[in-house]
Amino acid sequence: MAQSRDTQTIKVLIVDDHPLMRVGVAAIVDGRPDMTTVAQASSGEEAIEQYERHLPDITLMDLRLPQMSGVEAIRSIRRLHPQARFVVLTTYEGDEDIHQALEAGAQGYIIKGMPYDSLLQAIARVYSGGRFLPVPVKLALASRPPHSELSHREQQVLDLLATGNSNKRIGELLGITEATVKCHVSTILMRLNAVDRTQAVISALQRGLVHF
Known part of the structure; x- marks a missing residue:
């Protein structure tokens, strides 16, 4: 009999072009009994491949990736898997970065350097169907000027x-x-x-x- 979603181990895909960052995040994720890293990717293209192979519950996505950006990768995956859930994990703090990531379909946004508890909370919150935007992210998004879209x-x-x-x-x-x-x-x-x-x-x- 299949486990219910509430008791299931959360499968996580980590996407970052820095190997040490991936290893560190994987250690945090795998340190939780209810979470496991199923795959890692160093580029947007590889993220798409690994997503198709493992169908993770949560994808942790960096925005700054070689060639295909994290936002582009999110859009590409969600075109085929509209139910895909993403938490952005990045150094980018600008309101436009946040806006673009959320528009692409991310449900959580974490700045690298925040306490690792924030990352675990984000994974759990987004997995349960919610959103996770820490106060600094909300403030940056709120500062976005109206009518500032560029063609x-x-x-x-x-x-x-x-x-x-x-x-x-x-x-x-x-x-x-x-x-x-x-x-x-x-x-x-x-x-x-x-x-x-x-x-x-x-x-x-x-x-x-x-x-x-």
Whole structure:
């Protein structure tokens, strides 16, 4: 006879590109009698493969991964498995990082460096069907300015802006006119409440709109 969900061991997949981080998190998880690490992955692509192979109850997902990001991996898995449950475990604290992760389908969000009890609480809470957002995460999310969404093209312009490209060069790279780039930059400044390009990039970095 199958065990009920309440008495079942929670199967956890750990996704992080740092081996020591994975080992440390696995030790915390496996130290609990009601939890077990079923697999580890070092990339978004590998996370998808391991999810399909093990069908974990909870996936602990870092956001900063090589090539495919953690957010992209969450979206990819949830397209095939809408019931999949995720707790983000990351260093990213920006309101946009949090917003994107939750929009993708994460139900918990933990900042690396928080007490490990928070991680165990998050796993248990999300497993039981709830959400887990610690106070610092809630405050960051609450600080997200209204109407600050960027379009795909605006995000492309911002990414190139952040790496020091001129309007002319951005236009060449994106195949649009310099005048169009200027329009996008003006919109970006308005949405980020910035007075110039430098302030816009600083704000974007703080909020998690761009990463270096």
